Amino acid sequence: MKIKYDSKFLSKINGISYCFGTKYENQNNEVFTLNQIHSNKVIVIKNHSQIKSNIDGDALITNVKKFNIGVKTADCVPILFADCDQKIVGAIHAGWRGTYNLIVLEVLDVIRKDFNISFNKIFFSIGPYIQKCCFEVGEEIWNSFRDKFHEYSKPFIRIKDKYFLDLGLLNYLILRRNGVINIDMVNSCTKCNPDYYSYRREKKSGLNQISNIKLN
């Protein structure tokens, strides 16, 4: 069974195209991606001359039309966004390091400073990632997340001596708290669902789904 996640919010915006990847889609080279390094670094591309290979970073924002940007994931959280006036689109790779280092806030900062777009005009969509059923982490990592994000409780699950994180939900809550209203979120897990590549399931790197978005 093939499952493709359709975002309630992104689907409402005319003038953009997007797709959350599965094993079966977007395995071609027509999508521009960054050299992802599990950072909170945001790259802005405002014209064609800035398009180069091998740019390090984990979030990409562009206002260049017909420039298809994307994010590679295999358990980490892919987040796509666009504003309802079709000025910009963006793609974020939020793994546990990027989430811990608040990559979504770095993105909001750039949206405000570089593009002066109000957050209530931005639609965010959180795509397929390894969910709380499967994302077990060590006690130390779990504790440092819970300490840093003590205002939230739902992303942190403890079952006896096992510790789980819900990174998609945590990014959702951070966005909400910082003024983003329109966010939707997938509920399928990359590890449970064989239609997705999962780093934890395959136990090897290099197999990714690519989620992409562009201004038409």
Ligand SMILES: [Zn+2]
């Ligand atoms: Zn799962």
